[in-house]
Amino acid sequence: MDLKQLIKEVLISRKKDCGCGCEGKCGKAPILNENLAPREILSEGLKYHIDNKKPLTEHVYRAGSTSYFNLWAEARALYTRGILDFSGDDLAILTETDLGHFGIYEGQKVPLDFIMEEIEEELDEAKSKPKKKNPPIGKPMRGGSKKFYVYVKAPGGKIKKVSFGQAGMSAKINNPEARRAFAARHDCKNKKDRTKASYWSCRLPRYAKLLGLKSNFSGFW
Numbered sequence: 001m002d003l004k005q006l007i008k009e010v011l012i013s014r015k016k017d018c019g020c021g022c023e024g025k026c027g028k029a030p031i032l033n034e035n036l037a038p039r040e041i042l043s044e045g046l047k048y049h050i051d052n053k054k055p056l057t058e059h060v061y062r063a064g065s066t067s068y069f070n071l072w073a074e075a076r077a078l079y080t081r082g083i084l085d086f087s088g089d090d091l092a093i094l095t096e097t098d099l100g101h102f103g104i105y106e107g108q109k110v111p112l113d114f115i116m117e118e119i120e121e122e123l124d125e126a127k128s129k130p131k132k133k134n135p136p137i138g139k140p141m142r143g144g145s146k147k148f149y150v151y152v153k154a155p156g157g158k159i160k161k162v163s164f165g166q167a168g169m170s171a172k173i174n175n176p177e178a179r180r181a182f183a184a185r186h187d188c189k190n191k192k193d194r195t196k197a198s199y200w201s202c203r204l205p206r207y208a209k210l211l212g213l214k215s216n217f218s219g220f221w
Contacts, residue, residue, distance in 0.1 A: 028087040029053040030075065037083045045071045046084075056090045063210045069111060072100030089206050097194065103151060103159040110151045110159065115200065115207050117148055148204070152194045164197035165204070173205045173213065 030050055032039060039047070045067065048060050056075060061067040076094050078084040086094055093099055097113035104110070147165030154160040172178035183189070188202035 028090070029055055030090065031085040033083055033085065036081075037078075041083075042078075043071065043074055046074060046078075055088060056086075057088075057093070057206070057209055059210055064111075064114065064116070069100050069102075069114075074100075076100055092206070098153055101153075103153055105151055105159040105161060112151050112153055112159070113194070115148050115150045115204070115211060146197075148200070150200055154195050160195055162195060162197055162200060164201045173208055179205065 029052070030046065032042070032050060042050070045060050048054075049056060049058075054060070056072065059068060059071070061071060072093075075084060075086070075090075079086055079094050093113075099111075099113045101112045102109050103112050146163035149161055149163040152160055152162055172182075183202065186198060186202055188198075191199045191202045193199055
């Protein structure tokens with residue numbers, strides 16, 4: 001193989017794989033199939049992402065707001081009808097999760113597949129409820145062993161709360177070596193069960209920007 005051909009293959013390889021597991025597809029904006037539907041059917045939020053060439057992981061709305069969940073739900077509905085095309089992390093979130101949908105957990109309406117911090121829920125509860133000597137099992141407590149939690153739809157349609165992450169420890173999302181070591185140590189490529197803490201721990205970087213974490217990386221470890 002001559003030098004010219006070698007350089008060409010290296011450039012093609014880099015284009016296909018940026019090292020985040022997206023196979024060169026991260027950072028892509030939604031694409032409207034105008035032969036199936038006119039632009040007018042889109043919400044202002046989706047128009048913004050298309051016009052500014054921003055993926056939904058670089059969200060125009062505050063993560064956790066009503067508009068935020070509505071946009072993901074709209075995107076999923078249009079994707080399933082073939083009206084919008086997605087790639088990279090956007091496509092993974094739309095096909096692997098129920099983000100944008102809600103379920104009932106212990107009698108309350110909760111967002112599905114949306115990562116939240118336990119400490120925030122605890123502070124909100126502390127303001128409105130008297131302190132209990134023996135909190136119910138599974139309820140967040142200050143100093144608990146887990147940092148994040150997420151509600152997922154388990155087999156059979158039951159809503160399950162999954163807690164994960166070590167409290168007091170910061171995820172080294174911006175450190176490529178740390179990301180690779182974590183992914184290898186936890187066998188992230190084979191973690192497919194959304195009802196397990198390991199699935200969400202492996203995918204935390206994907207939600208970095210959505211959670212407002214200080215990171216310039218939003219891929220899959």
